[in-house]
Amino acid sequence: MAGSALGPDISAPALEGAARAEAVLGRLQLLVTRKLDGLLQGDYVGLLPGPGTEAGESREYRPGDDVRHMDWPVTARTTLPHVRRTVADRELETWLAVDLSASLDFGTAQWLKRDLVIAAATAMAHLTVRGGNRIGAVVGTGSGVPAGGRRKAAAEPPRPPNVRLPARPGRKEAQGLLRAIARTEIRPGRADLGELVDMLNRPPRRRGVAAVISDFMAPVDGWARPIRKLAVRHDVLAIEVVDPRELELPDVGVLALADPETGELHEVRTSDAKLRARYAEAAAAQRGDIARALRAAGAAHLRLRTDTDWLLDMVRFVSAQRHARTRGTTR
Structure with a gap:
């Protein structure tokens, strides 16, 4: 057509x-x-x-609060650290x-x-x-x-x-x-x-x-x-x-996997319990590294x-x- x-x-x-x-x-x-x-x-x-940009009420300081928001006058009056909320x-x-x-x-x-x-x-x-x-x-x-x-298409401009x-x-x-x-x-x-x-x-x-x-x-x-x-x-x-399949493998026999980013093909014998355990352990470690990096950056x-x-x-x-x-x- x-x-x-x-x-x-x-x-x-x-x-x-x-x-x-x-x-x-x-x-x-x-x-x-x-x-x-x-x-x-x-x-x-x-x-x-x-x-x-507008100041709101004050509340007691909790671990993890931004110290740049400390309300020093209220802290001085109450003898307890306070932070100023913002609207x-x-x-x-x-x-x-x-x-x-x-x-x-x-x-x-x-x-x-x-x-x-x-x-x-x-x-x-x-x-x-x-x-x-x-x-x-x-x-x-x-x-x-x-x-x-x-x-794939050599004539296609990048x-x-x-x-x-x-x-x-x-x-x-x-x-x-x-x-x-x-x-x-x-x-x-x-x-x-x-x-x-x-x-x-x-x-x-x-x-x-x-x-x-x-x-x-x-x-x-x-x-x-x-x-x-x-x-x-x-x-x-x-x-x-x-x-969920990025966190653990199901037991479905020999599984052919293709990496969508590289195009590489891999055959995985999912009936191997040790392989599934290693996969789950590596996936958990990877997700743990991601969570720690985001926490260290101060991101929600x-x-x-x-x-x-x-x-x-x-x-x-x-x-x-x-x-x-x-x-x-x-x-």
């Missing part, structure tokens, strides 16, 4: 991918709107309360670093990992884009060339692996941003997560919220320092997307799994964040 009603340059796979992206995004937006709206009753707050800025700027490496195009449960990435971005947009707030994103994917491989979508206010603009993320083509190769996060550090912006959405499968040394740098100026939320850490209710996980996370900021005696 030479072309279509939408033009000769749009292939059937591209049309199918765009239609699937629209369907997934529509379903996610409906779920988010129905189930997360009730969380925003009362004080203005989203997945992470904004840094704010979230209603003109908050939120930036998303969205990792769509080839490893995200995988899933063995209710969702693909890339669907959870889009779900997280949708929730962030829904919970932050109101009251004149702006939301933007940088999106990274593979270069189109597997590690050690060659580009495309930049990272794309910046400018921050704009309004729900219509946020929907356009989410649509652009959902339609992003996942290509072979590995995105440079550290470089993607560094795009949020350039140019310097006023204090706001930054969310890094990824499976964090890239080497920790490559992205830990950029996230620490980002957290110096912004409130950082790291959303880690995980599939939310893990979403393809085999659980991600909306419920988000609700629990928001509730925990609120509780951590409101518990204790206020004076």
Whole structure:
């Protein structure tokens, strides 16, 4: 077939991918709107309360509080250390670093990992884009060339692996941003997560919220320092997307596995109990390294799994964040 009603340059796979992206995004937006709206009753707050510019009430200091928020007059009067809470800025700027490496195009449960990435971005947009707030994103994917491989179409010009979508206010603009993320083509190769996060550090912006959405499968040394740098100026939320098969292997005999980022094929004898144990141990160590690096950077850490209710996980996370900021005696 030479072309279509939408033009000769749009292939059937591209049309199918765009239609699937629209369907997934529509379903996610409906779920988010129905189930997360009730969380925003009362004080203005989203997945992470904004840094704010107005001083609020004081409360007793707890280990882990930012010492830059110490309320020294109240501390002197009460002889107990206190910190000053802040009221979230209603003109908050939120930036998303969205990792769509080839490893995200995988899933063995209710969702693909890339669907959870889009779900997280949708929730962030829904919970932050109101009251004149702006939301933007940088999106990274593979270069189109597997590690050690060659580009399939030699005539195809190379495309930049990272794309910046400018921050704009309004729900219509946020929907356009989410649509652009959902339609992003996942290509072979590995995105440079550290470089993607560094795009949020350039140019310097006023204090706001930054969310890094990824499976964090890239080497920790490559992205830990950029996230620490980002957290110096912004409130950082790291959303880690995980599939259960990345944590443990099922006993299904000989399993042929293909690395989506390198194209390498491996046959694994999953009936070997020792191999499954080593795999689970290595996976747990990897996830532990990721959690420690994010904790050391001062980032809030939310893990979403393809085999659980991600909306419920988000609700629990928001509730925990609120509780951590409101518990204790206020004076």
